[in-house]
Amino acid sequence: MRFLRTLLFPLLALTSFALARSSTGDSVLVLLDPSLKKENYSIFFGDLEKKGYKLTFRSPKDTTPEIIKDDVAQFAHVVVFAPETKTFAADVTPQSLVSLLSKNMNLLLALSPKQTPLTSLASEFSLILPPPGTPLISHFPKRDTPATLIPVQPPRAHHVISDNLAPVWFSGVPQSLGHNPMLIPLLNAPPQAFASDADSDSGADALVEAAEKSGEGLWAGSSLSLVTGFQTLSNARATWVGGVEMFSDEYINKEISKGVKSGNRDFARDVTAWTFQESNVLRIDSVEHNLVNETLPGETYTINDQVTFTAFISKYDPEIGWWRAYSDIDDMQLEFTMLDPHIRTSLPPVEGEPGMYAVTFRVPDRHGVFKFNVDYKRKGWTYLTSTSMVPVVPPQHDGYPRFLSAAWPYYAGAFSTSAAFILFVALWLAGDDRELKKNKGAKAE
Amino acid sequence: MPLAYSLPSNLSPATVTNTSSLLRIISLALISGAAIASRLFAVINFESIIHEFDPWFNYRATRVLAEKGFYAFWNWFDHTAWYPLGRVVGGTIYPGLMATSGVIYNVLHALNLPVDIRNICVLLAPGFSALTAWSTYMFTKEMKDESAGLLAAAFIGIAPGYISRSVAGSYDNEAIAIFLLMFTFYSWIKALKTGSAFFGTLTALFYFYMVAAWGGYAFITNMIPLHALTLILMGRFSSRLYVAYSSWYAIGTLASMQVPFVGFQPVRTSEHMAALGVFGLLQIVAFAELVRAHVSSKQFQSILFGSVIGIGLLGALAFGGLTYKGWIAPWTGRFYSLWDTGYAKKYIPIIASVSEHQPTAWPSFFMDLQFLIFLFPAGVVLCFRELRDEHVFVIIYAVVASYFAGVMVRLMLTLTPVVCVAAAVAFSSLLDTYIDPVEPEASDAAASPAEGTSAAGAAAAASDAGSSKKAKKAAAPDPGVASGILAAVAPSGSGPKSRGIFGLDTRGLVVFNALGMLLFFVLHCTYVTSSAYSSPSVVLASTNPDGSQHIIDDFREAYYWLRQNTPEDAVVMSWWDYGYQIAGMADRPTLVDNNTWNNTHIATVGKAMSSSEEVAYPILRKHDVDYVLVIFGGLIGYSGDDINKFLWMVRIAQGVWPEEIQEPNYFTPKGEYRIDDAAPATMKNSLMYKMSYYRFAELFGGNQAVDRVRGQQVPKTGPTLDYLDEAFTSENWIVRIYQVKKEDPLGRDLKAANAFANGKKRKKSKPLSRRRAVA
C-alpha cells in the first residue's frame, strides 16, 4: 500500500506538473501599471516565460480578466507591479488580495515611497513602512549614482537566496519588520543606509531631530528589510519588494563596478522561485502509526503499549517538476498530546528508507483521546503540520493478570471454608440425633 | 346476629375462595393494564421517543450492548464523551437497566420477533410499572390482607409520584429500580416472617439486581439494618431475624461487590457500615441468646448483657478510628448533603445545580399523591395499632422516606410506595369496617335483660332493668367516645360483637364517600399524568390560539443539523445538561455531559462560557472545540435556557478559578441579575451573553427587542463576535450553534483580522524598537 502510494505521487506530479516549474501551477497574472513599460522589464518576464510560466498582463484599472471567477481562483500566482497606483479595479482591494492568499495563490507585490492601498495592506503583514516619501538612502560606497540608488549585498548562507550573488541595485522604501514569525527577510539594507526624504539630505542632526519629532526613531541600519517574504499558515507565499525597479532591465544590466554585472537577475530568479513555490516546498505524503511489530494501523491503543509512528516527507524538485522523497530534516519533532504534550520526542529520518521518518515510544499510562502532532515550522520552508487522533483505552476486563500470588491466602481461605462446610454437612447428615432427643427430654424435665 | 343486609348463604366456602382468588387475579391484571396504559400518554401525544437527558445515554449504551454484546459493552471506552479525557463507561455505570433491556431484546429476537431496541427502551418503564404494582400487592398482603394489597397495587399503579419517573420513554434507572425496591422489601419481610434462608437469599439476589440497577440501593442497604436494629432494641430478637438478616447480608454484600462500579465500597465506605455493624451486633446478640438459653445464673446474664453493650461500643469506636485513619471513606457528598442540607450549595455546586435536587414544596406532594398523602398518617397509626415486625418496617420506612422526599424532589419516588401501602391499609380497614354486614347488639336493644354480653348490655343490666329509657340514659355516657378510643387503642379491641356499624345509610354514606374519593383520585392522576408528566422535554408542545397542539421541535432540528452538516469528529461544546442528547442525537464528541464526574472539566467549560472572547478562545482551541451550542429561550419564552443556568456556570468556574471568575461581577451594583442596558460589563462581554443575544435585536426590526423569559429589554446594538461565527439557529431560536474560527492565516489576532475584513483602517503602527542615534 505504502509503496504504491510513494509510486503514485510522482506519477501524478508528472502528469499534472509536466510543464510547470511551480508546485502549484503555472498561470501568472501580472497587474502592471501602464506607467512602467512592459518592455522595461522584458528580461524579468522573459525569464519567467522561459521557465514555463504563462503570463497574463492586465492594467490595475481594467476589470478583465478576473482574478477570481465564481469563487474559483483563475491564476496560480499574482504579480502586482503597481507601486504608485492609487486606485485599483473593484476586485483588487487589500481584502481581496488577502483572500487570494487564503485560496493558496502566491503574491509578489512591489512597494514605493508613495502612499497607496498596498501600503495599508503591508501593515496587515506586520510590515512597518516609513512615512510616505522617505526612500532608502545611502552615501556609501562612494559612487556616481544618486544616493537613493544603492548597491546591496544579498545575504550569504541563506536557504532561499543562492550563495555569492553579486550585489544588487536597489531603490525604494525599506520595511521594518514586526514580531511575526511568518516573515522572512530576503534582502536587508546595508548598515550605513537610512530612510529619509531624499531632497533635504542635510546632515545627521536634522535627521535625528526628525526622528525624535516623528516619535518613530531613526529609520536606519541593517535591521531594515528591503525584500521580505511572508508565508501564511496555509503555506501560500507573498513577497514584498521595496522597489519595483530592481527587476527592471536597466538595473539588471547596470554594472556594479567595472566588468561586474549586477546580481539583480539571479536575485529576481531566486525570489520568484521561492514566491511561486518552486524552492523550499515540502509536504507530508502520509503518516502511519501502529503497534510495534504489527503492520496494520491501530484503531485504539491500550495504555503502555509500544507504538511506532511513521511519516513520509517529500520535497518538490523544480528541475524535474515532481516530488521526490526528502530525508534531510534532522530537527523534526513528534508530540503525543492530550491537552498537553504527554510525550515530545524527535522524529529522525530512517537510514536507507528515503523520505521516511519514524520513532517508537511507549504510550503514557493515561487513557484518553490522544493526538500524534507533527508541527515543523522553519523560516522559508513549507510548514509541515499533521494531526492524527487515536483513543488510548485502559486494559480490557481480561487484560489484567488473572491469578495473583498475593491473593493466595484468599484462595486458600475460600477453598478451605467450602471444603469444611461440605465436610460438616456430610457429618451432620450422617450422624443420627437420638441422644440429642434424649437431651431434649432431659432438658424438658 | 343481626345483619345490615342479607348475604347469599347457599355458597360453599370453596366456591367463595375460588371466586375471590379469580377476582383477585382479574383485578391484578386490570390494574397492570391500567398502570401500563396510563403511561402511554407520551407515546400517543408525541411519538415513541426517548425523553429528557440521562435516558439518552442509557439508550445509547443499550444500543452498544445490543449490537456488540455484553463484553464489548463492559469494556466500552467512550472516547467521544468528556473529550479529550474520554470515559470508561463499563466501570462508571449501573448496568442493570441496559442488561435488562438487552436480555429482553435477545429473547425477543430468539423468538424471531424483530423488535427495535428503541421501542424496548421506550416501553420498558411501563412494563416494569405493572410488575411494581404486583410486588406492592405482595408486600401489602404481608401487612394486612389481599384486599389492602389490591388497593395498594391500584394506588401505585396510577400514583403520579411514580408515573413521573416511569412514563413511556423515560428510560432511566428508576424505571426498574422501584420494582426491585418493592420486591426486595417484600422478600425481606417474607424472610423475616418465615425465618427461611431461602427468602433471605431471594432478598439478597434482588438486592444485587438493585445494586446493579440504581445508585439508590444505599436506601435498602440502610433500611434493612435500621429495621433489624429497631427490632433488637424493641427486644424482638428472634432466630428468624438472625437467619433472614445474616443470609441477606452475607450473600447480598458479596454479590453487590461484583458490580464494577460498586467494587469494594461495601466494605470501605460509610454508607454501607450500618449494615456491617448490625451484622456484627446480630452475631453478638445471637451468641448472648445462646448462652442465656443454657446458663440460668442471673449475674452471669447481666455480665453478658454488659459485655454485649461493651463489644458494641468497641465496634463503634473501631469504626470511628478506621474512618479517622481513612480506611473507611466518609459519607460521599451526595449522600451527606441529605443530612446537612446547606452542604451541597457550599461545596458541590454541581449537585446543588441539578433541579431535581431541590427541596420539595407541599403542592408537589399533593400533586404526586393526592388523597393518599393524608391517608398515609392514618395508615401509619393503624400499623402502630397491631405492631408486628413488618409494621415496624413500614413505620421506619414512612419516617425516613418522608424526610428524604422533603429534602429532594427526586426522592419523592422512594416515598410513593410506602404512602401507597399505608394508605391502602387505612382505606381497606375503613371499607372492611363499613362493608361488613354484621351489626352489633345495640344498647337500645339491650333493654331485654336476657342478653347482657356486651359491655353496654351489662351496664344496662346493672342499672334498674325496669325502664329501658333510664337504662339508655345510664348506659349512654358509658360506652362514649372515650371508651371507644380506649377500645380502639387496645391492640385487638374487646369482644367482636361490641364492634360494628348500625344501619345501612351510614354504610352507604361512608362507602359512597370513599368511592367518590377513589374516583376523584383516578381523575386527578389522569389529569396530572397527561398534562404534567408526559412531555419528553426533547420535544416541546404549545397550544395555538385555536387550542390545537403546536409542536416545538428545535432540539432535534439542531441536533440533526449537527449530525448532517458537521464532520464526524467535530467537537461540540455545550453546558453539561445537553451532553447526553448531543451524543445520542447528534452523535458528536462533547466536552462535558450529564455524568458529572470531572468537576474541573465542567469548570473549564463554565470558564469559557463566562469569560470574554479573548480569554475563551485559547481554551476552545486547546480543547479542539469546533462548535459551541447554547440554548436560548428569550424568543419564545422557554425558561430553562442557558442564561438562567448561567450563574451556575459562573459559580462552578469560580470554584476552580476564584481569581479570574467572580460571581459578583455578573450582578449589577444593586445586586440584580440583568441582561438589558444595565447589565454589568463582565456580563455583556461573557461568551454566553454574546452567543445568546447575537443579532437578537435585529429580529425586532426597529422596535425594542424584549427577552420573553427575563422580561427585560435587550440593548438595541447587540453584541459582536470576532472569534466565533454563527453557524445555525433553530426555528424558534431555542438552539443556537456557533462555529469556532481557525487562526488567521496571516497570524493576526482575529479581532484585527475581522476589523480589516470589514474595511476598517488600522492606525499606522510604529516600529517596535525605538532606535536612537548614539550621539
Place this chain on the structure above:
Amino acid sequence: MLLLPLLALLSLPFCLAAISAESAHEKLVKLAASNNGLIKLDDSLYGLLTHPKRTWSASVHLTAMDPRRRCTPCKEFDPSFSAVAKAWTHVPQAQRDTHFFATADFDNAMGTFQKLGLQSAPVVHIHLAAEGDRRPASGRSAPIVYDFSNGFDAGPLAEQLSAYTPVAIPYKAPIDFAKYGTAAGVALIILSGIRFFLPILRSRWAWAAGTVLTSLVMTAGFMFVRIRGMPASGANGQWIAPGYQNQYGQEVQVVSFVYGLLSAAFLMLTLVTPYQTHSSRQRLQVYLWSGVIFVMFSVLISLFRVKNRGYPFKLLL
C-alpha cells in the same frame, strides 16, 4: 546629549514612588499595630494602602456603620471582619506586615466610595501586591471582590482570605459555651428523669404521635421552608406564596393541620365509631366525620387551586 535630562525626567516619579511606598508601609504597620490589626481608613489612607507600588497586600472592608445609613448587614458583618483582623495579629512579624486589614466607613471615606462607585455595603476588596516577590503571576492590580455567598461569618471569611495572605489566617471560632451548656443541661435532666421518661419511651403511642407528626410536617413542605429560608408569611400579609414550587412558613402549619384533621377523621371512622354501641350517636358520628372529611378535602383542593392555577377539579368551594 538631550537624552540624559529626559531619562532623569522619566525616572523621577519612580524614585519618588519608591520612597513614598517605603514610608507608607511603615505608617501602615504602625497604624495596624496601634488598633489591634485593623486600620481605620480615610480617603488619604486609602490612597496609601492601595499604593500603585505596594509590596504588600490588603483586605479592605468598606462599610457604613453609622445608624443613619441603616445598614443591618454591615453591623452583622463588622465583628467578623475585626475578629479575623485580630486573629491576623498573632502571626509572626515577617508575614504580618505583608498583609493589612483595613476598614473604610462610608462617613469617613466618602471620596473612596464615590471613586469606587459603590452603592451597597458591606464590600470587601482584596488588593494584591503590585510589586515585589508577592506580586501575583497574573500581575492583577484590580481588587478582588470577596464573595458573600457563604454568609457573614468569620470562619468562611478567614478561610477565603487565607488564599491571598502569605500564611493562612490563624482564626479559630470562639467556643460557644452557651450551646454546650444547654446541651449538657438537657442531657442531665433527661438522665435524672429517666424513670419518668422511660414509660414514654416504652409506650408505642408516644412513638406513634412522633412518627405521625414528623411525616405530617415533612409532607407539608417543612424542609423546603427550612432549606430555602422562606419567611413565615410574605410581605403585605399574604400567607400563601404564589407559584407551584414555592411556599411560606405558615402554609406548613395550615396544610399539616388539614392533613392531620383528615387522617384523624378517617381514624375516627375506622377505629372509634364502631365501638359506639348506641346506634343514633354512632350514626351522628359517622355523618359528622364524613362531613368533616368532605369539607376539609374541598378546602384542601381549593388551597391547591390557589397554588396551581391550571387545576381543573374542585369540590364544594
